[in-house]
Amino acid sequence: MNDRPDELAEAPFLSSIAEPDDHAGHRKRVRERFLKVGGDALEDYELLELALQLVIPRRDTKALAKTLMREFGSFSGVFNASQARLVKIKGLSDTTIAHLKVIQAVAARFGRDRIDSEQPILASWTQLIDYCRSQMAFESIEQFRILFLDKKNRLIADEVQQTGTVDHTPVYPREVIKRTLELSATALILVHNHPSGDPAPSSADVRMTKEISDIAKPLGITLHDHIIIGKSGHASLRGLKLL
Structure with missing residues (x-):
């Protein structure tokens, strides 16, 4: 798959550019809320926003999380969406899509381990x-x-x-x-x-x-x-x- 222009949003040379204060503050507040109340207390889009923060470290991900929820209907629907459908979403680079699929694979392995026991x-x-x-x-x-x-x-x-x-x-x-x-x-x-x-x-x-x-x-x-x-x-x- 060829890289698309929105890859620039995650390019290494941008690492030295400071994140806008409002974005940084919002991201911090969401993380702190997660640590305080846990994932079960968060809305699906908020948990998805946190997951996106892991793979898009220097951008506001709230709007993208809501877009994905609207497009795919649910939290699970986002992670189970095909690569062909994800690539059509503005703001998702090839790298981000790969990282989302890694998260999906980790969740699947965790689920299997819960039933694959003695x-x-x-x-x-x-x-x-x-x-x-x-x-x-x-x-x-x-x-x-x-x-x-x-x-x-x-x-x-x-x-x-x-x-x-x-x-x-x-x-x-x-x-x-x-x-x-x-x-x-x-x-x-x-x-x-x-x-x-x-x-x-x-x-x-x-x-x-x-x-x-x-x-x-x-x-x-x-x-x-x-x-x-x-x-x-x-x-x-x-x-x-x-x-």
Whole structure:
């Protein structure tokens, strides 16, 4: 990707130029408020503003944070936005976009570590849903992933099995079971997203889940759930009594 003119706003030779007092004062006040009350007490745009301060150290980032929130709809939507869409936003340089993607990757790794532990994954359901939402809720195409568990329901692997189109992902039940046996897993949680935003399961989702369950059960493999992630929330086929 070629550098654009707004890269000049972050050029090293500007490091000696003093930040305007009002900008410096505002940035300091936001940081101090964060340290005093914590991130949960901040508005989404304020937390995004702080994140942008890390990667654009000598510019007011409040207006940019609000622009990004309007464009992408949510805090998560900003970080999950594609590079192609981010590059169209005035004020975001190639360097800034790369840094935002690093922050996204760090958050994803942190989320995975919260469920990838010695504790049974079923004991940290809220963290699991948060992790899946952070990974999939804002994807523009369907993604089918599998969480492979051991006999104590601890995570062995988290793998994206298939990606598809905006409204369909091909899933092959026998391939799912084949990979389960390769990993010596004894339980599964299926997860996929609906880019439309509505997590309600389709008849095809229910049928595919039953096919996998029917193959898995005689082999001693437990299918705990099939979770569907959407922008507006999530749906559990187990919770809906469809599994």
